[in-house]
Amino acid sequence: MRNLESTPKIYVGTYSQYNNGSLFGKWFDLTDYSDLKEFLRDCHEFHRNELDPELMFQDWENIPDFLISECSLHKEAFTYFEAIGEMDDETAEAFEIYCKQINYWPSNGYELDDQLDGFRESYRGFFGGSMKDPKLEYAYQYVEETGLLSGVPSALEKYFDYEAFARDLFLEGYSEYEGHVFTDY
Known part of the structure; x- marks a missing residue:
């Protein structure tokens, strides 16, 4: 990635916790992952206290809206970040x-x-x-x-x-x- 200010990040909680009034979650820096599968595996590991956590992307930074929603990250997101990482701002x-x-x-x-x-x-x-x-x-x-x-x-x-x-x-x-x-x- 180009710099820390433009690093893509997602705050990941779960719908269960949100529906129970909790915003418990964690910011995940997407530059720490090579693909979507690795990222999701880490998110599920973080929320392992739930039997089958339904991930909720509660906030994000430096990710275009066409790649993310509250409940999904596009499978090509990591390839996109790699491509723009090679470009000037x-x-x-x-x-x-x-x-x-x-x-x-x-x-x-x-x-x-x-x-x-x-x-x-x-x-x-x-x-x-x-x-x-x-x-x-x-x-x-x-x-x-x-x-x-x-x-x-x-x-x-x-x-x-x-x-x-x-x-x-x-x-x-x-x-x-x-x-x-x-x-x-």
Whole structure:
């Protein structure tokens, strides 16, 4: 994992104890486990005082909502954490946005590798720089990278409407979420 502040953790109690007015449980650091089976085995061991403990995830930190609910953790969660552990914070944030708001993983049925491939094809970068308008900042970069105005006399180039061009780019073909830009195709 990247650091202690971004470590995925779950506070695990049981429904039986909760229904009896107790919040007894324990915080489990998911970086201590290699997979879901190992994590659940440790949770059941911690709650071994109950005959058949029904685990309740009462709180969690640094786990996207699409991977967890009150009673389950997605089987691909550990693979997801491993993948984002290899990314810088900005890219990991963008991948979470991609999974949550663009390509709806894991409910889309894709394997994580396929989701990562789609993300790499779609993600254009973070544009939250000095312009304060990610769409406009991306439009400037797009024009420069594609050479859209190459060959245009510099006297005419200054009349190019970057704001209108940015608006049109993001009407069809591109999306922006919290400064992160993605292609829509």
